[in-house]
Amino acid sequence: MKSSRHVDRRVFLSATLGAVALGLTACAGNETPTAALAAGAPLPEAVPKGTKLVVGDKEHQKALEFSGEVEKFTFQVEFANISGGPQTLEAFRAKALDVGAVADIPPIHSHWTGIPTKIVASRFRQDPLNHAIYRLGIAPGVPVTTLADVRGRKIAYSPGQAQGALVLRVLHQAGLSKRDVKLVELPSTGDVYATALASRQVEVAPLGGVQIPRYAAKYARDGATTIPHGLRDDPGHLYAPVTVLGDPAKAAAIREYVAAWARAWRWREANPDEWIERYYVKDQGLTAEDGRWLVENAGVADIPATWTDAVARHQETIDLLAKETGNKPLRAEDLYDRRYESVAADALAAGGAR
CATH class of the missing domain: 3.40.190.10 (Periplasmic binding protein-like II)
Incomplete structure (x- = not known):
């Protein structure tokens, strides 16, 4: 599996673990078991030295790099050459990935295939019917x-x-x-x-x-x-296995990653010409015309501070899929980790996107 690595800045931060449940967990890139973080416990504020996340987000990786956000991480991040629901799910199953970037169906499918996951960040499109994917x-x-x-x-x-x-x-x-x-x-x-x-x-x-x-x-x-199909098709999520979120160090690192993820979205929108040239043309080999079409069609990202509406729409999708596929109905609420709900929006409100 091809990947690129960015080494941490050797900044030592002691982690406040909050309420910790008894148990052990081992996740991607971490061979040493640690005390598991309870599902309802507050997220740790600090990331312990030596923490690593493996992330599958091929496109937005470049926005994090170009914007300088990667250099700010207090942990090591490895970007895996993985995209899409099936690849991400297989990497989760192999414990080779901590965070994946997908639409709204893979988080549903992961539960139906025995790999419980939680959404930790959500992005939509403003005016989604006129900017359909x-x-x-x-x-x-x-x-x-x-x-x-x-x-x-x-x-x-x-x-x-x-x-x-x-x-x-x-x-x-x-x-x-x-x-x-x-x-x-x-x-x-x-x-x-x-x-x-x-x-x-x-x-x-x-x-x-x-x-x-x-x-x-x-x-x-x-x-x-x-x-046109006339339906909303704009959800974009970051999600992670519940086993990864049970690791207090990784849970804290994911919080930091989500904040940087949001700021990098705003950087993309503020620097469309640079994004087109550096990513679509030089990295992906597309024409500048293709790049402009993609940027214009995407419109502006909506990164909400609350997921209530998103959860309701997700539930409608789940109910339809369960009926059509014969799978067991799920509660959309169970697909989201509300501890991360405002992290991205808070990061944007605090500024810092360059």
């Missing part, structure tokens, strides 16, 4: 112009990922069920969906990122289109 790609020549038109169509479907949940939500919005369409299981990585649409392997598929303008540019002349 996905559009529905329509195969060349297929007469789909509204959600109702997907009846009877072959639709790309990726269980356990945001794209898969979006498909189920689209069907629900259109008054349809899985029985009314043919779901074709395909991984949503890279340009798999765009290629499947072009070859008519599927007729409808959720496209995201630069795949949206690229698909239109490449296949519009053949009759390919994209249409």
Whole structure:
């Protein structure tokens, strides 16, 4: 697994552990068991020397680096070359990862697959319907112009990922069920969906990122289109296994990481030209035009001080997925660690983003 490492600044901080439960826990990058932090105990304020976090957040890693936030950490952070729900979940299962960056479906899926996790940071998009992450790609020549038109169509479907949940939500919005369409299981990585649409392997598929303008540019002349789905698809979360959050040193480090994560988002928005050039062009190999499209389509990040509305929306998604997949219903509240609820917003209110 490829990764880059940033060594701590050797700042010694004694940790105030608060209420500690009896027990032992060992997490990624920490071979020495420590007394476990009770689930309801206050978060430690200080990070002990020698603490390390392994984080899977490939894109935002660069924002943390470019903004200078990485240099401020009082712990060691290793960025793993991992993204997406399936990869993150497997890394959690192998105890090789402490924190992952995903949408709203992987935290649900992790509970259904026996790896309890908690959300520690949440980000959304201001004006989310006009700054949607996905559009529905329509195969060349297929007469789909509204959600109702997907009846009877072959639709790309990726269980356990945001794209898969979006498909189920689209069907629900259109008054349809899985029985009314043919779901074709395909991984949503890279340009798999765009290629499947072009070859008519599927007729409808959720496209995201630069795949949206690229698909239109490449296949519009053949009759390919994209249409809006009209639903919110903007959740972005940091989440961690409950075993990691039970480690008092890591729990404190995650608190510090979440604050830096929020400030780095504001840095991205304040420095769009630098972000496009350094990340999208030089790091990802995209064109400046692609980078500008991505920045403009993303809009402004909404990092709320309370998760109440987010939890309610998450519950609606859980209820729909449980019904459609046959999985056991969950309480959305149980997916969130409220001790971190205001950490990101507090960091922004305190300033410090450069």
